[in-house]
Amino acid sequence: MxxxxxxxxTTPVRPEVADAMDVVQRSLFGNASSVHEEGAAAKAECDRARARVASLLRVEPADVLFTGGATEANNTALLGLLAQRTEGPGHLVTTNVEHPSVDAPLEWLERAGWCVTRVPVDAEGRVEEDAVVAAITPETALVSVIWANNETGVLQPVEAIAAAVRDHGVPFHSDATQAVGKVSVDLSSVPVDLLSLSAHKLNGPKGVGCLIARGGIAFEPILLGGPQERRRRGGTENVAGIAGLGVACELAEHExxxxxxxxxxxxxxxxxxxxxxxxxxxxxxxxxxxxxxxxxxxxxxxxxxxxxxxxxxxxxxxxxxxxxxxxxxxxxxxxxxxxxxxxxxxxxxxxxxxxxxxxxxxxxxxxxxxxxxxxxxxxxxx
Ligand SMILES: Cc1ncc(COP(=O)(O)O)c(C=O)c1O
Missing domain, CATH: 3.90.1150.10 (Aspartate Aminotransferase, domain 1)
Structure with a gap:
C-alpha cells in the first residue's frame, strides 16, 4: 500500500463524493439551461450544490459562481474585475507568495500597463497587515492575498487585511484554495469580496471549483459565449463535478x-x-x-x-x-x-x-x- x-x-476523492457524481453521470444528463424536466433536474442538482458551498462558507447561494477550478476562479477575479474599469490601467496590491494562477494574470496586467505592488513576506512566510494597507493608493483597484500558501501552508492574516482593505473602499480577493476544508473559512465575519476555491483540494473532483463573488460585485465574464451562471461564466455546467464539489463541502462543514x-x-x-x-x-x-x-x-x-x-x-x-x-x-x-x-x-x-x-x-x-x-x-x- x-x-x-x-x-x-491534490486529494483522493471521497466515496460519498464519487457516489453522488455517479448518480448524476448515470441519470441526470440534462443541460442545466434547458427548460424541460431533464434540464430542471440538472439545475436543481447545481442549486443543491450551490447551497452546500454557501453553507460551508456562510455566504448567500447567489454569491457562488461555479468554475472549472481555482485557476479559472483566480483569473476571473483579477481579469474580470479589472476588465470593466474605464479609467485605464491602475494599481494592484498583492504578496510575493501567490500561486501562479494569481501571479500569471497579474504579470499579464503589468504588460497591459498596470502597476503591481507585491508586499514581501517575512522569514516565517507572512505579510504584515499594515504593510498591505500602506501599499494602497488612490489608484488601487484590487487587493489580492492568498489565504494559505500551497507550499508552506502558512496562513496570512486575511481576516485583519480584509477588514482594513474594506475601510479603504477597495475590493478584496483571496485565493483560499488551500484553506477551504482544512481550516474555518467563515465569510460571515470576513469582508472578502471575491474568493477562489477548488474541489480537488478538499476530496472533490478535479476541474471544478468556484469563485465567491459577494454583494453583487460586478465583473466581466472571462469565458464568453453563454448565459450560464447568470451571465458570469459561459459554458454548459459540469453538473457531476458541481454535485461532487457540493458533497465535498457538506462533508467539510460537518467534519x-x-x-x-x-x-x-x-x-x-x-x-x-x-x-x-x-x-x-x-x-x-x-x-x-x-x-x-x-x-x-x-x-x-x-x-x-x-x-x-x-x-x-x-x-x-x-x-x-x-x-x-x-x-x-x-x-x-x-x-x-x-x-x-x-x-x-x-x-x-x-x-x-x-x-x-x-x-x-x-x-x-x-x-x-x-x-x-x-x-x-x-x-x-x-
Ligand atoms: C493556492 C492555490 N491556488 C490555485 C490553485 C489552482 O487550482 P486548480 O488546480 O483548481 O486550478 C492551486 C492548486 O494547486 C493552489 O494550491
Whole structure:
C-alpha cells in the first residue's frame, strides 16, 4: 500500500463524493439551461450544490459562481474585475507568495500597463497587515492575498487585511484554495469580496471549483459565449463535478473541527519524529500560523529531488520545494521569498497529510527517512 503525503497537490476523492457524481453521470444528463424536466433536474442538482458551498462558507447561494477550478476562479477575479474599469490601467496590491494562477494574470496586467505592488513576506512566510494597507493608493483597484500558501501552508492574516482593505473602499480577493476544508473559512465575519476555491483540494473532483463573488460585485465574464451562471461564466455546467464539489463541502462543514485536529496530530507526530531522528533539519514557515496538515522541511545538504525519488521508490509520495523547469531544478519562489537560499530551497520537502493517512503510515515514513536522508546527503556531495 502506498503512502500518500501530498494532499496539498491534490486529494483522493471521497466515496460519498464519487457516489453522488455517479448518480448524476448515470441519470441526470440534462443541460442545466434547458427548460424541460431533464434540464430542471440538472439545475436543481447545481442549486443543491450551490447551497452546500454557501453553507460551508456562510455566504448567500447567489454569491457562488461555479468554475472549472481555482485557476479559472483566480483569473476571473483579477481579469474580470479589472476588465470593466474605464479609467485605464491602475494599481494592484498583492504578496510575493501567490500561486501562479494569481501571479500569471497579474504579470499579464503589468504588460497591459498596470502597476503591481507585491508586499514581501517575512522569514516565517507572512505579510504584515499594515504593510498591505500602506501599499494602497488612490489608484488601487484590487487587493489580492492568498489565504494559505500551497507550499508552506502558512496562513496570512486575511481576516485583519480584509477588514482594513474594506475601510479603504477597495475590493478584496483571496485565493483560499488551500484553506477551504482544512481550516474555518467563515465569510460571515470576513469582508472578502471575491474568493477562489477548488474541489480537488478538499476530496472533490478535479476541474471544478468556484469563485465567491459577494454583494453583487460586478465583473466581466472571462469565458464568453453563454448565459450560464447568470451571465458570469459561459459554458454548459459540469453538473457531476458541481454535485461532487457540493458533497465535498457538506462533508467539510460537518467534519471540520475533528478533521483539523486529526490532521494536526498526524503532522505534529511527523515533525516530532523527524526532529528526534534526523539531524540537520529546519522547518520552513510559521509553526503557529499554518494549515494543520502541512509541513515543509529543509534537509540540510540533501537534494530534495533525490529524496523525493527515493521516497517514491519506498512507496511514499511527497513533494519537493523545487520545480523542474526546462530540464533544470528551479528552487521554490516561495521559499526564496522567505529569505531561504537556493540550496536550502532545493533541499526542502513538503509533506501534507489528509484523508486516509494514519499514524502507522507516519511511523513507516519515520522508519525509512533517516537512512534515505543520509544517502541523499552522500549523493548530493558527490
Ligand atoms: C493556492 C492555490 N491556488 C490555485 C490553485 C489552482 O487550482 P486548480 O488546480 O483548481 O486550478 C492551486 C492548486 O494547486 C493552489 O494550491
Amino acid at each position: 502506498r503512502i500518500y503525503l501530498d494532499h496539498n497537490a 471540520l473541527p475533528e478533521r483539523s485536529s486529526r490532521y494536526r496530530a498526524l503532522r505534529d507526530r511527523l515533525w516530532e519524529g523527524l526532529q528526534a531522528k534526523v539531524p540537520g533539519i529546519r522547518r520552513n514557515g510559521s509553526a503557529v500560523f499554518v494549515l494543520p496538515n502541512s509541513l515543509n522541511v529543509e534537509f540540510e545538504g540533501a537534494a530534495g529531488e533525490i529524496l523525493l525519488q527515493a521516497l517514491d521508490l519506498e512507496g511514499i509520495a511527497v513533494s519537493s520545494g523545487a520545480a523542474c523547469a526546462s530540464g533544470t531544478i528551479e528552487p521554490s519562489q516561495v521559499l526564496l521569498a522567505m529569505g531561504r537560499s537556493p540550496e536550502a530551497a532545493r533541499g526542502s520537502l513538503r509533506m501534507s497529510v489528509g484523508y486516509g493517512v494514519d499514524e502507522v503510515q507516519i511511523d513507516q515514513l519515520l522508519a525509512v527517512l533517516p537512512d534515505l536522508v543520509e544517502r541523499a546527503r552522500r549523493a548530493s556531495t558527490v
